Amino acid sequence: MPDQLHIYNSLTRKKELFEPLNPPHVGLYVCGPTVYSDVHLGNVRSFLSFDIVYRYLCHLGYKVRYVRNITDVGHLVDDADEGEDKIAKKARLEALEPMEIVQKYTNGFHKIMRLMNIIDPSIEPQATGHIIDQIEMVKRIIDNGFAYEVNGSVYFDVEKYSQQYHYGELSGRVIEDMQESGRDLDSQDEKRNKIDFAIWKNADASHIMRWPSPWGDGFPGWHLECSVMSTKYLGKTFDIHGGGMDLKFPHHECEIAQSVAADGTAPVKYWMHGGMLNFEGKKMSKSLGNSILPEEMINGDSPLLDKPYSPMTIRFLMLQTHYASEIDFSNKALQDAEKALRRLTNALKTVEKLPFVEGKIDEEKETTIKALCHECSEHMNDDFNTAKTIAALFGLATQINTFKDAGGKVTGISNDTFELLKSTYATFILEVLGLKEESTGDQSVLNDVMSILIDIRNTARAQKDWATSDTIRNRLSEANIIINDNKDGQTTFEIG
RNA sequence: GGUCGGUUGGCCGAGUGGCUAGGCAGUGGUCUGCAAAACCAUCUACGGCGGUUCAAAUCCGCCACCGACCUCCA
Numbered sequence: 001m002p003d004q005l006h007i008y009n010s011l012t013r014k015k016e017l018f019e020p021l022n023p024p025h026v027g028l029y030v031c032g033p034t035v036y037s038d039v040h041l042g043n044v045r046s047f048l049s050f051d052i053v054y055r056y057l058c059h060l061g062y063k064v065r066y067v068r069n070i071t072d073v074g075h076l077v078d079d080a081d082e083g084e085d086k087i088a089k090k091a092r093l094e095a096l097e098p099m100e101i102v103q104k105y106t107n108g109f110h111k112i113m114r115l116m117n118i119i120d121p122s123i124e125p126q127a128t129g130h131i132i133d134q135i136e137m138v139k140r141i142i143d144n145g146f147a148y149e150v151n152g153s154v155y156f157d158v159e160k161y162s163q164q165y166h167y168g169e170l171s172g173r174v175i176e177d178m179q180e181s182g183r184d185l186d187s188q189d190e191k192r193n194k195i196d197f198a199i200w201k202n203a204d205a206s207h208i209m210r211w212p213s214p215w216g217d218g219f220p221g222w223h224l225e226c227s228v229m230s231t232k233y234l235g236k237t238f239d240i241h242g243g244g245m246d247l248k249f250p251h252h253e254c255e256i257a258q259s260v261a262a263d264g265t266a267p268v269k270y271w272m273h274g275g276m277l278n279f280e281g282k283k284m285s286k287s288l289g290n291s292i293l294p295e296e297m298i299n300g301d302s303p304l305l306d307k308p309y310s311p312m313t314i315r316f317l318m319l320q321t322h323y324a325s326e327i328d329f330s331n332k333a334l335q336d337a338e339k340a341l342r343r344l345t346n347a348l349k350t351v352e353k354l355p356f357v358e359g360k361i362d363e364e365k366e367t368t369i370k371a372l373c374h375e376c377s378e379h380m381n382d383d384f385n386t387a388k389t390i391a392a393l394f395g396l397a398t399q400i401n402t403f404k405d406a407g408g409k410v411t412g413i414s415n416d417t418f419e420l421l422k423s424t425y426a427t428f429i430l431e432v433l434g435l436k437e438e439s440t441g442d443q444s445v446l447n448d449v450m451s452i453l454i455d456i457r458n459t460a461r462a463q464k465d466w467a468t469s470d471t472i473r474n475r476l477s478e479a480n481i482i483i484n485d486n487k488d489g490q491t492t493f494e495i496g
Numbered sequence: 497g498g499u500c501g502g503u504u505g506g507c508c509g510a511g512u513g514g515c516u517a518g519g520c521a522g523u524g525g526u527c528u529g530c531a532a533a534a535c536c537a538u539c540u541a542c543g544g545c546g547g548u549u550c551a552a553a554u555c556c557g558c559c560a561c562c563g564a565c566c567u568c569c570a
Contacts, residue, residue, distance in 0.1 A: 046570030244570030
């Protein structure tokens with residue numbers, strides 16, 4: 001197992017040792033949301049995957065500049081020529097200013113990110129704030145001979161590019177095949193070749209989002225913003241670029257082509273692609289209309305769901321699967337995850353409370369615990385394998401619970417190992433995996449009230465007044481509070 | 497049609513040549529006034545057929561099924 005970070009690079013299709021271009025600095029770019037509607041669970045998964053990448057890189061001590069854009073212009077709705085900007089279309093539908101749409105859904109996106117405990121990027125650039133830079137990049141591509149202008153629109157010349165460079169190296173596509181098998185789109189007369197793509201689109205007065213350019217009024221093309229903003233903030237070549245599998249082609253392929261055509265260098269050293277999230281076996285996507293919003297899941301407000309699930313339950317379930325694999329969400333999976341997460345976090349509370357007692361060292365136990373602690377890092381080093389890391393954490397949870405069961409103290413291991421156990425367990429759960437403790441309402445008041453109820457119940461129990469003690473427990477259970485009489489004589493509660 | 501990926505025990509889900517993944521559920525036990533939690537034990541699979549190998553879930557071939565991408569999508 002690796003003791004240094006290895007990343008599966010989509011570009012080379014191999015797991016590679018991670019060597020930053022300029023250590024200890026790391027440049028990380030992730031394709032952000034297009035803010036024309038609510039982010040759904042599938043989007044969340046992708047951002048979570050790269051949240052883990054960011055967190056772990058930071059954990060390893062790298063100084064990471066993490067750029068995740070907001071796409072607020074530039075995605076065409078239909079085919080290339082008759083296409084309308086997604087934001088503009090939505091603005092018409094909702095009778096709002098385009099920037100009102102952008103603000104509304106950007107706010108919603110941020111809210112979900114916070115709920116899911118996804119850390120903010122270092123820079124969150126917006127495409128509309130970089131129109132000038134995008135125009136500059138279009139100019140460079142034209143100057144280098146890889147784009148041509150027709151009627152105020154500028155198209156990337158894929159064939160010309162592929163004479164000199166390799167278009168399709170990321171997605172494994174061959175341009176001859178694409179020319180044969182690609183579907184025919186309407187009104188493509190302007191393009192020299194149907195595999196060419198727009199980098200600047202002409203827009204007449206009826207378009208509500210347009211900017212002046214050397215080619216007349218218009219708006220930037222589909223894929224340009226990411227090339228521009230990654231270059232601007234991370235340089236012409238940077239370390240890691242992430243996004244969902246569905247962006248590999250054409251979006252990321254075009255990004256590579258644009259950067260190479262403009263600046264002559266491959267933009268990215270390690271390409272990472274996250275797997276899709278399915279519901280009932282189908283990719284969850286806006287266009288298929290089978291998406292569940294995170295808020296619906298948290299409120300249980302969807303006909304597809306049996307009950308509400310907490311943000312950390314959702315987070316945990318996602319992390320039980322490797323980022324590159326598909327996940328199929330279901331009620332059963334969510335309920336299992338809820339219980340499993342509770343086991344993990346209960347052990348965290350336990351280990352923080354258990355006293356250490358010096359004693360004869362049990363070599364086997366000592367070795368087991370140390371090995372499990374090391375495994376947490378080793379598994380994360382193996383292409384961010386959160387599933388295996390979680391397995392190791394469950395191993396530690398069992399060790400912790402065994403201490404609790406066997407006398408409610410930690411003994412038989414060295415103090416160093418105990419400290420390692422405590423810090424590893426807490427660090428990986430809270431910082432690396434970002435599984436924060438969830439609390440509902442005012443904890444301090446609740447704690448006070450609960451300690452009163454527990455006192456009354458314990459008095460009843462001491463008098464063998466089971467009717468009273470069980471009534472308290474049952475009524476609390478109805479209120480979703482579970483009472484546990486632990487082996488050590490302590491009574492605790494948890495919100496279930 | 498083209499390209500790529502997947503098919504693992506009751507369910508979810510790791511895993512690329514030999515060593516128990518893990519979780520949830522189930523079963524038996526310990527503990528408990530009873531529960532719950534926890535612990536111990538148990539159940540232990542790799543789509544089908546063929547091949548390579550001392551050894552295959554893991555490599556190769558064929559077949560079946562599922563999915564993604566090829567058009568905006570995380």
